[in-house]
Amino acid sequence: xxxxxxxTAPAGEDVTLGVAAGYQAGPTIxxxxxxxxxxxxxxxxxxxxxxVVTEAxxxxxxxxxxxxxxxxxxxxxxxxEAAGNSHTETLITAHEVR
Numbered sequence: 893x894x895x896x897x898x899x900t901a902p903a904g905e906d907v908t909l910g911v912a913a914g915y916q917a918g919p920t921i922x923x924x925x926x927x928x929x930x931x932x933x934x935x936x937x938x939x940x941x942x943x944v945v946t947e948a949x950x951x952x953x954x955x956x957x958x959x960x961x962x963x964x965x966x967x968x969x970x971x972x973e974a975a976g977n978s979h980t981e982t983l984i985t986a987h988e989v990r
Contacts, residue, residue, distance in 0.1 A: 899987045904958040912951035913970035929970040
């Protein structure tokens with residue numbers, strides 16, 4: 893189930909979302925080296941669990957298993973190991989389960 897209202901999801905139902913990773917535009921940039929991201933979720937802000945990441949037509953699809961009511965935070969890590977670049981982004985209360 894995709895999020896219904898902005899940043900909300902029904903209790904107990906999986907949430908799917910899209911993730912894309914690449915470089916900012918520039919004359920010598922090649923985003924082909926960016927590997928599949930690691931996406932984690934937490935309901936308590938401390939205990940991170942892996943979400944399911946699958947390749948999509950443009951980027952990746954992420955599935956967060958259904959949770960009980962409350963906030964769900966997301967952490968995404970993307971890397972281009974060949975170039976030695978990486979970035980981690982944490983979204984506290986990325987969506988609320990109701």
